[in-house]
Amino acid sequence: MSRRLLLTALLLAGVLGVPAAAQDLLIRNAKLVLGGTATARTADILVRNGKIAAIGNGFSGANVIDAQGKFVTPALFAGITDIGVEEVSGERSTVDASLSMGQRNVNPIIRPEFDVTLAYNPDSVLIPVNRAEGMGWSLLSAGGGGVSSIVLGQGGVVRLHGDEGAIGPRALFVELGSAGAGESGNSRAAQWMVLDQLLDEVRGRIAPTSQFALLTPAGRDTLRKYLNGQGRVFASVQRASDIRQLLRWSAANKVKVAIVGGDEAWKVAPQLAAAKVPVFVNALNALPSNFDSLGTRLDNAALLAKAGVPVSFYFDDMQSHMAYKLRQLAGNAVANGMRWEDAFAGLTTVPADAMGVASRVGNVAVGRDADLVVWTGDPLDVASVAERVIMSGKDLPLRSRQSELRDRYTAPLPDPAAGQLPRAYD
Structure with a gap:
């Protein structure tokens, strides 16, 4: 029995952990959606060496996928998540997204250099679960854990295929408003005092040897990159007045920011549009959950987009x-x-x-990674599902731990007379 279990485990690893062989593909009759426009046209997509080689008509290829006029889109953004740095949220040994560093009199408690992408596991069982649904990439988020700090650490973009690690610049996560007040002397006003001190340390106005210094040398180097425009600060903030203060602070310090949450962002939509600040909203939030979100409304995303604000999406609890x-x-x-x-x-x-x-991601264009999804219908309709998922030109099986468990426990009952194992082990 143990040999059969081992063989089953190896086969399962082959399904979930080993990518399909690279191949040239030709996707015919695609209802092609080119990134962020509603314009859809029927065209063919030629894929070579994992990249989109051409878009048009009249191509030939050895491996042909007939989309039959269905939507073909880039693999979608999976949101701000802990995919690959968390397996089971209730099992601490599998969670690497948060940092606990002890008390202030022992170590500096503000560690912006903490980078969760270093713990990314490309073999996480969460990856095929989401990839089979058409999701191709995610922004890993740093969580607060037990640290008394509004600066949570860094994350980065990972593609849900292969083991290349994070791509692009890092993102620094901070928590503002009432959610971060407990880490800033129980006052949101002190959050700006702390942020200003951190920048003063980076600019040399506070000596590293000062008893008031909060940053390590690595922390100063990390924040210096964001002052130089080499990354974006993602601020979790909801209240309109806090968003206005964030806009003033970012403009004064020339720091690129994005807003995560923004339940009241619609109130300051013109200012956000003028500053070109993207907002990641939960479009299911309909009622206030705290005093920072009294202005919550279901058409928040619509009002922001109408004003010219770049809008994306996120779940409050990452999911x-x-x-x-x-x-x-x-x-x-x-x-x-x-x-x-x-x-x-x-x-x-x-x-x-x-x-x-x-x-690298988010569009269908010549030269991009061939991360494509063929849908059964409108990709924004929950009744539609991913029919084919192609990553780096590889047509991947739509299998995951869930589908393997489903197949295991719904298999036909064995024939006891033939000495077969129970279906859970077969």
């Missing part, structure tokens, strides 16, 4: 195990007044541009 439901948020935003093309951009070009990885 790494079900990141594929981000499509539902986009569809819900459309149901509440957002244009289809703006919602689709929120799953493709907007997050790619915000994270500086638009040359």
